[in-house]
Amino acid sequence: MPTPYLTLPQVEALAREAHREQTDKAGRPYAEHLAAVAEGVRVRGGSEEQVAAAWLHDAVEDGVLSRQWLDEASLPGRVKEMVLAVTKRDGEDLFTYTGRILATPGALLIKESDLAHNADPERLAILEPAVHTRLVEKYAQVRALLGLGDGARPPERRDQANPATG
Numbered sequence: 001m002p003t004p005y006l007t008l009p010q011v012e013a014l015a016r017e018a019h020r021e022q023t024d025k026a027g028r029p030y031a032e033h034l035a036a037v038a039e040g041v042r043v044r045g046g047s048e049e050q051v052a053a054a055w056l057h058d059a060v061e062d063g064v065l066s067r068q069w070l071d072e073a074s075l076p077g078r079v080k081e082m083v084l085a086v087t088k089r090d091g092e093d094l095f096t097y098t099g100r101i102l103a104t105p106g107a108l109l110i111k112e113s114d115l116a117h118n119a120d121p122e123r124l125a126i127l128e129p130a131v132h133t134r135l136v137e138k139y140a141q142v143r144a145l146l147g148l149g150d151g152a153r154p155p156e157r158r159d160q161a162n163p164a165t166g
Helices: 010-018 030-042 046-055 067-070 079-084 094-103 107-118 122-126 129-145 153-163
Strands: none
Touching: 010 046, 030 046, 030 067, 030 107, 030 153, 046 079, 046 153, 067 079, 079 094, 079 107, 094 107, 094 129, 122 129
C-alpha cells in the first residue's frame, strides 16, 4: 500500500519547524514570510499542491531541508518539481532561474507570491536604504524576466501559473 502524502497542515508544520530559528532580513521570524507566500498563492487561486510548494519554497535553497529529504518526502511529484523550480542554485544566473520557473507548471504563481511579499513596501521600509534599493531593483528584474513587470500575469502564462485554471 502506498504511503499517503503529507497533508497541507503537516507540510505547514514541517516548514515552520524547519525554519524555526531563521529570521528574514528585517529580523522577523521566517515563518511569517512562508505563511504570507502560501496565503498569496491561495488567494491567487492556487491549488493545494501549489500552497504546499509555497510553504516549502525556500527550504532547500536555505538549507533547512536537504534535496535528499525532498526527493524522499511523501509529497506529490508536482510539489517537488515546483519547489525545485523556485530554488535558486549557487552561481545560477537569473535567466536560467526564471526560465526554469516558467517551464515548470504551477511554479510561476509561487514565485509571483514570493516576490509580492518580498517587495511589500512595509517590509522593505524597515531595511537599510542600500539594501532596500538593491532588493527593489533585484525583484523588479526578476518580475520582468517572468513577465510580471506590471504586476499582471500575462494571459499566455496563466496556465503555467495555475494549471487548474488553464
